[in-house]
Amino acid sequence: MEIIYQPWSWFVSGFLIALFMFLLLLLGKRFGMSSNLRAFCSMCGGGKVSSFFNYDWKKDSWNLFIVVGTILGGYLAAHYLSHGAMPHINESTQLALQDLNISSENAYLPNELFSIAALSNVKTWAILIVGGFLIGFGARYAGGCTSGHAISGLSNLQLPSLIAVIGFFIGGLFMVHVLFPLIF
Amino acid sequence: MKKIIYILLGLIFGVVMYKSEAASWFRIYEMFRFESFHMYGIIGTALVFGIIFIQLIKRFHIKTFDGQAITIEDKDKSVYRYLFGGIIFGLGWALAGACPGPIFVLIGAGFLPVLIVLISAVLGTFVYGLLRDKLPH
Numbered sequence A: 001m002e003i004i005y006q007p008w009s010w011f012v013s014g015f016l017i018a019l020f021m022f023l024l025l026l027l028g029k030r031f032g033m034s035s036n037l038r039a040f041c042s043m044c045g046g047g048k049v050s051s052f053f054n055y056d057w058k059k060d061s062w063n064l065f066i067v068v069g070t071i072l073g074g075y076l077a078a079h080y081l082s083h084g085a086m087p088h089i090n091e092s093t094q095l096a097l098q099d100l101n102i103s104s105e106n107a108y109l110p111n112e113l114f115s116i117a118a119l120s121n122v123k124t125w126a127i128l129i130v131g132g133f134l135i136g137f138g139a140r141y142a143g144g145c146t147s148g149h150a151i152s153g154l155s156n157l158q159l160p161s162l163i164a165v166i167g168f169f170i171g172g173l174f175m176v177h178v179l180f181p182l183i184f
Numbered sequence B: 001m002k003k004i005i006y007i008l009l010g011l012i013f014g015v016v017m018y019k020s021e022a023a024s025w026f027r028i029y030e031m032f033r034f035e036s037f038h039m040y041g042i043i044g045t046a047l048v049f050g051i052i053f054i055q056l057i058k059r060f061h062i063k064t065f066d067g068q069a070i071t072i073e074d075k076d077k078s079v080y081r082y083l084f085g086g087i088i089f090g091l092g093w094a095l096a097g098a099c100p101g102p103i104f105v106l107i108g109a110g111f112l113p114v115l116i117v118l119i120s121a122v123l124g125t126f127v128y129g130l131l132r133d134k135l136p137h
Helices: A010-026 A035-043 A057-080 A091-099 A122-141 A146-155 A159-183 B002-019 B025-032 B038-059 B080-096 B100-109 B114-134
Strands: none
Touching: A010 A146, A010 B002, A010 B038, A035 A057, A035 A122, A035 B114, A057 B002, A057 B100, A091 B025, A122 B080, A122 B100, A122 B114, A146 A159, A146 B038, A146 B080, A146 B100, A159 B025, A159 B080, B002 B100, B025 B038, B025 B080, B080 B114, B100 B114
């Protein structure tokens, strides 16, 4: 049991993610989390303003049950399968975080961004809103996110997915190395 | 019955994302600084086994549980949409420290501010839908 409460190794986790994708394929489905965001838009009547949302989202309702499960999984893992051990990140990463005034002590996510108290700061709202917007816009523009391209697409040796993943890294590296010192 | 299978599969995925720390903002930041092997290990292992599983499906014509043939459509050929869309997604991934899967994991784990990220991501998807015909693909 003890091994479950510890953070899981990259090897076990990576294998389980591939197995998850494999099981979905055997169920006749495709692994991709960001398509749910499109389904939300359609459910809210987005089809009235853009034909992009005018599709039969009920056909993809299986993916919404995956979402329900994913939320439950997060709850279960955080409350019942963890001792509260937090990500043990590299020391030089911790030093870089200090320069940005972000504490890396004893937290799964930075308190400066994801605690209720942080919401009293307008900047926190701006970061969360802009971050979310770029994720949603970019994922749909690129036709998939980490699950659809970096895992499913690359597993199927798709060149478009490789281009998308290169894009993910160009954007991510630019954000962390160029924009972070300006933002934080 | 099938609904329960999908919920259970999602649950396992959610637990893996949380326990592997792939849902942690810190791990994403560390990854983009190339200061740890952890995230590369997760994605790399998933890829190696993913390639093996898909090759098995193709070589042995493995069918779905319902007995249907599994055909995985190729992605449309293009550079623009994958590169530009990818860069925009990458900027958001690094800033919010979460991609769409982990967003749901973190909401379940009780990080309520992540709800703002989710709502905003739905909005971003919506705006893409509005601008789609005007963007290079």
